[in-house]
Amino acid sequence: MPSLDHASALRHAGLRVTAPRLATLEVVSELPHADAESVAQAVRDRLGTVSRQAVYDILNAxxxxxxxRRVSVGGRSMRYELHRHDNHHHLVCTECGRLEDVPCTVGHAPCxxxxxxxxxxxxxxxxxxxxxxxxxxxxxxxTAP
Amino acid sequence: MPSLDHASALRHAGLRVTAPRLATLEVVSELPHADAESVAQAVRDRLGTVSRQAVYDILNAxxxxxxxRRVSVGGRSMRYELHRHDNHHHLVCTECGRLEDVPCTVGHAPCxxxxxxxxxxxxxxxxxxxxxxxxxxxxxxxTAP
DNA sequence: CATCTATCTGGACTCACTCAAGAAAACGTC
DNA sequence: GACGTTTTCTTGAGTGAGTCCAGATAGATG
Structure with missing residues (x-):
């Protein structure tokens, strides 16, 4: 049950367990590297109306x-992923923006x-x-020779 | 004479040599890691009125x-520095945002x-x-023990 | 259940950057 | 040096990502 894990993670951090937060965590685990707007949209798809501000507050909290974990790969928007505490890195396609994880051979920061x-x-x-x-x-x- | 070097760099790249471009290059060499607005302000200090659009066009061109070289260190704005083709990296203070160059021990990309x-x-x-x-x-x- | 306070809503706002149309200025040629 | 072409710059509006604020709502604690 992922949402149970999510709930306990929230409680562990001293944060209240709310529907928008659980939905945000589910969304981020299903769509890793999503930006804030995509997360907001996917959260709304599950819960109905959720304000942009709520999503930003949640992502920040x-x-x-x-x-x-917030990752910045050079574009204008920040991307979010579950924090796995493995200090992995990222691989970005300069053409299409495709984003992949790269395991860190050292594993812990700073590698x-x-x-x-x-x-x-x-x-x-x-x-x-x-x-x-x-x-x-x-x-x-x-196309180009 | 740095502006002569700058002018020839522009010509080499097939770009026209204009006062805003030379001023931008001087500004970036004096204020490395400046963001677009700071560059625009410093360019205006030397030349008078220069539009925001001109500065963005110049920085992009x-x-x-x-x-x-455009560098993104996680903040919202992009920073600019002279491209030295040395593939150096950056060190950012998480508290105050201070930004330092770090030489790359390999020297060429990808290191x-x-x-x-x-x-x-x-x-x-x-x-x-x-x-x-x-x-x-x-x-x-x-302050904090 | 009542209360307290963290969280969420709605709306206005900022900031960094882009788009578009036309004016101005470099460069190559005469 | 004047001319015409093309690049570059100006002006002004627009977009997307994120923040600020005041007030409503709803978890958690007693």
Whole structure:
């Protein structure tokens, strides 16, 4: 029962268990890397009316509680995924925007240390790999020689 | 004379040499990691009126020409720096947003290869290190024990 | 069940950026 | 240097993502 797990995750973080929050967690686990608007739409599909503000509040609260992880891959909108505490990275297609997870070989953050730390206390290293997915490579070689 | 270099860089890329473009290049070299609005403001300080649209067009054209590099470190706005073709990375303070360059030990892209490539043809690996800078660490330990 | 306070609603607003049409200015050619 | 072509810039409106605010609602605690 995923929603039971979700409910206990919420309670664990000291957050109230509400229908919009449970729906948000279900949506994010079914549509990983969804942006806020997609999450809002999918939540509305299950519950009827849910305000944009509620969705943003939820996404922010759950991100702060480390139940969700917010990822920025360069586009204008943030993407959300369940926080699996595995410090994995992302692979983005420069043509179509397709987004895949890449397991981190180290597993825990920070998986890399910079050559020079500028006296920062490094917490995480986020890596975004950019390239062309197989589908886009085929399309491009078919049209452009 | 930096503006001579800038002018030839523009001509090399097949772009016309205009005052707003030269000013933009000067501004970006003086204020690395500036966002579009800061660039626009600094360009206006030198030239008088320059439209927002002109600045965005310039930043896009110069980024396409690989004279500038656009970097996204998670905030809402894009940052710009001179493209040095060295594939360096960035270090961001999670408290104050301070942004530093980190040299890439490999030097050319992609400096890393993912554990699993999902049949992508990887072009670059962009790494963002997040942590606390020394200044913010001091401030935090002073107020919160 | 009552109360308290976290959460959600609705609506206005900001910010970063884009679109479109026409005016202005670079560059190549005479 | 003047001319015409084409790129670049101006003006002004528009979009998408996200935030702010005041008040209504509904989990949690006693």
């Amino acid at each position: 759950l991100t702060d509680a480390e139940i969700l 890399l240390t910079p050559a020079e730390d500028h006296d920062f206390e490094i917490e995480v290293a986020e890596v975004v790999f950019r390239g062309r997915c197989s589908r886009c490579r085929e399309t491009l070689t078919a | 110069l980024t396409d020409a690989e004279i500038l 890393l290869t993912p554990a699993e490539d999902h049949d992508f043809e990887i072009e670059v690996a962009e790494v963002v290190f997040r942590g606390r800078c020394s200044r913010c660490r001091e401030t935090l330990t002073a």
